[in-house]
Amino acid sequence: MTDQATTTRQDWISDQEVRWCPGCGDYSILAAVQLLLPELDVKPENMVFISGIGCAARFPYYMETYGMHSIHGRAPAVASGIAMANPDLDVWVVGGDGDMLSIGGNHLIHALRRNINMVILLFNNQIYGLTKGQYSPTSEVGKVTKSTPFGSVDHPFNPISLALGADATFVARTHDMDRKHMMEIFRRAHSHTGAAFVEIYQNCNVFNDGAFSEITSKQNRSSMLIPLEHGKPVRFGDKLEKGVVIGDEGARIVDVADVGEDALHVHDEGNTNPGIAFMLSRLADSPHEPTPIGVFRHVHRPEYAEAARHQLVEAQERQGPGDLQALLHSRPTWEVT
Amino acid sequence: MTDQATTTRQDWISDQEVRWCPGCGDYSILAAVQLLLPELDVKPENMVFISGIGCAARFPYYMETYGMHSIHGRAPAVASGIAMANPDLDVWVVGGDGDMLSIGGNHLIHALRRNINMVILLFNNQIYGLTKGQYSPTSEVGKVTKSTPFGSVDHPFNPISLALGADATFVARTHDMDRKHMMEIFRRAHSHTGAAFVEIYQNCNVFNDGAFSEITSKQNRSSMLIPLEHGKPVRFGDKLEKGVVIGDEGARIVDVADVGEDALHVHDEGNTNPGIAFMLSRLADSPHEPTPIGVFRHVHRPEYAEAARHQLVEAQERQGPGDLQALLHSRPTWEVT
Amino acid sequence: MPDTVLRPPREIERVIIRFAGDSGDGMQLTGDRFTSASALFGNDVVTLPEYPAEIRAPAGSLAGVSAFQVQISEQPISTPGDAPNVLVAMNPAALRVNIEALERGGVIIVNVDSFEDRNLEKAGYDDNPLEDNSLDGYVVYEVPMSSLTRKACGQLGVKPRDAERSKNFFALGLISWMYTRPIDPTLDFINDRFEGNERVIEANTAAFRAGYNFGVTTELFEYKYTVKPAELPAGTYTNITGNTALAWGIVAAGVQAGLPVLLGSYPITPASDILHELSRHKNFGIRTMQAEDEIAGIGAALGASFAGQLGFTTTSGPGLALKSEAMGLAVSVELPLVIIDIQRGGPSTGLPTKTEAADLLMAMYGRHGESPVPVVAAHSPSHCFWATIEAARIALKYRTPVLLLSDGYLANGTEPWRLPTATELPDISVAFTTSPNHTDDDGNDTFWPYKRDHNLARPWAIPGTPGLMHRVGGLEKEDGTGNVSYDSQNHEHMVRTRAAKIAGIAADIAEIEVEGDVDADLLVLGWGSTLGAIATAVDRALDDGRRVARAHVDHINPFPRNLGDLLSRYEKILVPEMNLGQLSKLVRAEFLVDAQSLTKVSGQPFTALEIEEAIEEVLGD
């Protein structure tokens, strides 16, 4: 199987029974990944999935690849070590909004600024699933959960803004109701050299059902999702009657009829300045308003593991390969006879 | 002393000998704070300085206030507890770029998103001082330090961008060479309700001397610092010949003569959309180009501790003050006689 | 509902019933209701719930089995019992997972409707166990619960799929009949719990009555039973889990200390419920902060303590590991703080929903440097209340972080608790320092934050107090002044003083008491949640004429001052523990006694039988 250049979906399915709740959005994300991989030129033995703890973080068990279900919040750190150790590996990090934005927020932003080669899939269900329903750093203010019976009082993160604030080189958003879109975004993320951050709106039908349905349900999508496509004006709506313009106040939604097509912002994911991408990320503060999806940013910057490896090569070229005896004798020595 | 409404600088100086290296920028920041406080209507006993570990983090010892020199990276967390416990206290957090952006990055961004009432002073010297000179998450790529003898390979954070990405409500930058500017910014930060984030460019003359001198030295300031002033066009240069415009590519520096005064961006710190502030934060990637200083953002959003307290008041109004016996009997009971 | 079984109910002293089904089947609710009804009836009751680790494992799978065991008794009891006498199995997987625990010859009541091919296969049965004689040693009752429930509800117009959801109430009705339980409490409960949802109330009521009537009318069952009320000390009782008792203990500690409480916590099984419970009691002035992680949780709690509140933080093993460094800070700044660890199966993520008591040595030593903290352990669900107040008392009086240990078994298990009256609760309040406590060489009054009282506790002067401004921190401090000091002798003095402060608490805690045969050769020494199993085992051994004593340590650091003496009086010491021998290590090191370990690390509490057998083995004959 693994010697052939091509794989089938079946090759990526491990023998472990999938144990998410029936109806959980995690299933469709898993399917999207398992359907995509056969389309890429990758081998299961070179693929490593690393996760922290949470429902989402069970992901690696279901993949017939190498994997580690590590500890809560630390997946980006473990994955960094793997990416540094072996450039031939395809390292994917999977985790929930609690795992990667609450306890693990720091490792996430540092992996992003370092631009270390890995695909990071953030399953954002705006809730703690595995611990049975507490609010998360992406839950909306006022959220009533087990730990906030009178409503939460803290303002949530906008994960796309946070990633851009950390100067991530690849930043995208997709959702669990659109397999094709997920596959396309994952494909793009995989092709990126560096840290590719993908936020996936994921429905937890047990503890936060319908959190995204206002924007992701079939009937609402065209009016509530704003697809970002490189080189194209940003438009949406049933008849593409809405669009986005950038002004002195930020990005805002307009009727195309009011401003004219030419005034629309033309999306440039390769803009080295993340300012516009950041503005786009602020179009929606919560999944109850028209929300951009797609690739916000995709730029090139030296990759950390490669740069580190490069220093090793340079050192060898400069100093020759390591010679232990020479090292031991590198400080002043004397002989006793 | 502390009974009087007014204080003098002397009232804010503790009896502990200041032990930073001679010439360290920390001295002037300490002086700025100790000079400012007498101008504010505050009492030493209501003032609490919390820090982590690092040279900067020694700050509380030198203030004749309450204070805790906690552990590396955790000051925002400890300060959060204090701010929640007692709204009458003025809580200040002080730390270095290692303390608050490396090990403590997560607590920082969470304090900012929660908007919990405290002034956060980040002493950014782009180096680890206390541990004698390793690079930090704000050091430029290629930095040669003890831990990176062949140059660092990771891309630094832009602290202002990061704070804006975390949706901070007050974000400002100042530097240790301009006492007046520092005092003004600290005053503004102090008057803010919520988390006020202030990045201070601070010279570590022992391990990273002159890191900011290209922009902060007296002779360079006018051409290299871009003052942000609310309601005013963003201009700088000896003769204010330069200005900033916002365009479809982001913010950029122009010759005023080329674009005309009216095209200049008029700074609005109260813009609820942080997009423009973010763009301004990207004007300079390092302190070797013209760099904005001043207040990037200052908006109102409910403060966390106050919102939490409000829930207590509401609960008491709804349920009456807590009655322990009633609580104990709140589940089904039965009598044994 | 007249009873057509002619024979009067047989009186039995106790019965152990285990309800088992798919996680979706509502077995926890069923068990809980049966328990409450029995408690209200006056029995002594102890429970042991068991959840699967997955939120919702696939229906019908072995991983998805959820169970709830309860012992009801006319005698005071302290465990949920060893082997169940009765197993209610709602599907083949539930039977398969639980059959091993059932006593030989015990009663099995199955929902026969669920024993069809698909479910049998999911449970890994090649043949239907109801048909292949594999259950020959047991008394098996096959009850078509699903279909009978559907029928009962169908009359109300409930759709079959929805009706099926009520089948746990059918089972509850049947068992309620079988053990002559009062039915009103359950009917009331249904009305309360599902208020506003008439359809569900009707369906559940119908199912419950159908189950009850099934017992009444069919002749399937030979007997019904009754368990008389237990003779418990007079008082008002409630049935309580350890986590609720602990949360209430936190509330009570705040009230009895006269201080607002701040809980800084991060969710983790099996501790989260404490956060949940406390967050409902804001009218007590309790602040709960769901922090970004465990370190922030303890950091915020310590900050609150610095500001003059009573800081708590709750967690389980992985979270406690993360708090290590901050606990060291709390030791150094000497502020009151209670850290609560609800232990679960380890190492690492381990078995999150199973119990274990293997964090003891981490509690003792899991910090760098010499960093002593008092350690208190709860020994039963209701004791979680008292242990919490005790931990807070020590924290406040000695200005020290205190570690309180509970475990998953106590957390979710229940027992009837005689509610204390206001006067039974200790006053644990302490005074803040509000004026200078020292006169300097020049005769000026000044404040020394590290000038200690006779308990070696330092003053607690909180921000907002004029004139007492001071700084604390994790660097070593000069004795008295609290200024940073790198002086050798001062450090030596401070390290030893901090140790002496904690050791000195021994004078301020209860002596340990021996139960059983005081003059026996063998002492069974326990800590934590093993109390019930040990007490039962020792009682049984005594009943069998064995000479055995027992003692239980609730304070592990420092130990009760008479513990050494006590241990020296017994030739043999047996220490049952849900770890590989951690308390045993401590007493061996401290008292040089040859304590023998009885260890169990299966995620399950000890049964009394296991301890009884170990006692027999040690005693020989």
Next chain:
Amino acid sequence: MPDTVLRPPREIERVIIRFAGDSGDGMQLTGDRFTSASALFGNDVVTLPEYPAEIRAPAGSLAGVSAFQVQISEQPISTPGDAPNVLVAMNPAALRVNIEALERGGVIIVNVDSFEDRNLEKAGYDDNPLEDNSLDGYVVYEVPMSSLTRKACGQLGVKPRDAERSKNFFALGLISWMYTRPIDPTLDFINDRFEGNERVIEANTAAFRAGYNFGVTTELFEYKYTVKPAELPAGTYTNITGNTALAWGIVAAGVQAGLPVLLGSYPITPASDILHELSRHKNFGIRTMQAEDEIAGIGAALGASFAGQLGFTTTSGPGLALKSEAMGLAVSVELPLVIIDIQRGGPSTGLPTKTEAADLLMAMYGRHGESPVPVVAAHSPSHCFWATIEAARIALKYRTPVLLLSDGYLANGTEPWRLPTATELPDISVAFTTSPNHTDDDGNDTFWPYKRDHNLARPWAIPGTPGLMHRVGGLEKEDGTGNVSYDSQNHEHMVRTRAAKIAGIAADIAEIEVEGDVDADLLVLGWGSTLGAIATAVDRALDDGRRVARAHVDHINPFPRNLGDLLSRYEKILVPEMNLGQLSKLVRAEFLVDAQSLTKVSGQPFTALEIEEAIEEVLGD
């Protein structure tokens, strides 16, 4: 430089010199140079540097004093000596801080220029100690080092302020003359170190010669001394600090394992130098990652181990506390990993620049659940090299995280080290698993990640290996398959198996050996950096005719297999420790022997005298 002192140098066996001055005075460099020159000359040398905690405390203050003690000897020695014989004090603060340590009657050489009012005041002297007879018991030499240096340099046109910077070389020159040290190594050093900066080379050289000549020409000093070369085993020697030896040990472990090394680390005193040193050796294929915190550091190292590299992480106490949870994961996933803790004064931030050995119990037990890890301790600067290789050997062979303990004293102290040849280094390589290791029920070849070898180690199959894809994690795993398992019996089995694996290492490590009087009544048992002081003390006691033996444990978990036996042979056991008795607790619990503690927690290593006195006390007379 002809010597005008007529008398020939007096031969002495050893001398202990302490150089002390302001942090800005370059005392570390001076001490280091004197040490190197002496080592090159053939003496045995052991050093003890002491830094202030502040980067640069105010000049002239007590807090700013930096000192460097060195013992040079013609006999093999193992400590920097107890009380210095000679104190070089560059300013009043240095005198004040260090005078207490000096032997009664010892020599004090002061830079008299610095004894002016401002400096005296900063040092807290009311009167000038050089004038108030307070130094009467000592031999005091007042040397105007600043002015003489200024003069010597002035001739080269160096500005007085700059010249003053060279005064440490004046002191070095003077002491070099006094102890008849060769001067060429120092002149060479100056040329090397300051290459490219001619001005500085000239100034330092001039100052050094001026100091030397001051000894030669003035008649201030009655004698000069010489210490003959020591008789050390033949070989090539270098003078090495513990941290350098440790870093080289990491390099060597990688070479001897045939694996690339990844160090994931976060800077912290006194461990940072290991990161610094390793980051210079990239040509060995060593990756060093300065992580965002300690957790990321160990996380990355574990990731590298998973990917087939040799993962290391270095830290000190506060960082080790933070790594607790991740170490538990490493225990659970059973991958090779070496965690290195350079202990410092605690608790909390404590005394970052001072030594202590109080993290032992945290190393043993600082993780939740039953989470055993091997613990190895280094006992001298050069032993840090060997202990690192040994830790890596165990980690690789048994697929386990291993904790290696060193401390601030070893880290910065030096000793001459006979460099090993290539053949003296062990081969610690292990093989990756590259093909299926199991046949399933259907006869198919498959890979079981938790099928163990005879050492109970699981296979190490790394990403990139076709056909062996598998997942590991922190949840409990089924024996063999490694699939997640919540089964009770499996958990019990796995907990005990992990414990057995670590315990089994006892068969694979050296037995502990006794030195001294094997048949004595008293055994002095040590671990870690106390070795030198213990050995010296025991030797002296033996010289005094005392009957005493000693043994030193380098493996603390598991203990050497003969330790119990050994301990049982001695009536009395004394355990000197730089903590409050941690090893003592372990041996008492394990072997039920009445080990007595001798404890010191002052941030300073033991002196041999302290141990000698304790031996005397225990032995009585």
